[in-house]
Amino acid sequence: MQRACFRLRVDPVHLDEYRVRHAAVWPEMLEALKETGWDNYSLFLAADGWLIGYVEARDDYASAQQRMELTEVNARWQAEMSRLFDGLDGAAPDQSFELIPEIFHLEDQLEKLRDDNTRKAQDID
Numbered sequence: 865m866q867r868a869c870f871r872l873r874v875d876p877v878h879l880d881e882y883r884v885r886h887a888a889v890w891p892e893m894l895e896a897l898k899e900t901g902w903d904n905y906s907l908f909l910a911a912d913g914w915l916i917g918y919v920e921a922r923d924d925y926a927s928a929q930q931r932m933e934l935t936e937v938n939a940r941w942q943a944e945m946s947r948l949f950d951g952l953d954g955a956a957p958d959q960s961f962e963l964i965p966e967i968f969h970l971e972d973q974l975e976k977l978r979d980d981n982t983r984k985a986q987d988i989d
Contacts, residue, residue, distance in 0.1 A: 865903070867969070868925040869918050870961035876913040878948040883909065885945065896935045901928035913950065917961065929958065 874882050886907060897905060901922035908916040921928040932938050942956040952960050 866921045866924045867918070867966055868921060869916065869964040869966065871917070871964060872915045872957060872961055873950040874909060874913045874915050874948055875950045879909065879911075879913060882915075882945075882948050885948075890937065890941065892937045893941050896932065896937050900931035900935065902932065925963075932958070 902919050903922055904918070904920040906918045908918075910916075919925065919928070938958070942958055945957050946952055949957050949960070
């Protein structure tokens with residue numbers, strides 16, 4: 865599993881429509897996302913139009929995104945949604961994400977701490 869975070873800018877004029885569209889995403893789009901490895905997927909939309917996405921890709925993000933690109937429903941969804949964004953220059957929204965590097969994950973650091981403590985305890989014995 866790989867965690868990924870991305871951002872993209874929704875045109876502030878279209879914020880209400882963007883929210884409405886995501887309140888009832890097409891069932892076939894939801895199913896395609898799940899089937900292609902998009903787990904625990906969330907979108908967060910700020911009042912100024914910045915959209916932050918978070919996803920846990922079942923294997924890795926690039927593979928999940930590539931599988932999604934191959935679906936017909938994704939092509940339709942991206943075509944409908946593209947006019948709601950700023951600065952795409954003709955690209956599909958899902959091809960315009962700015963990936964944001966992860967620098968901290970609580971569970972990863974806690975696991976490392978537990979492993980380090982276990983090793984120290986074994987060294988003492």
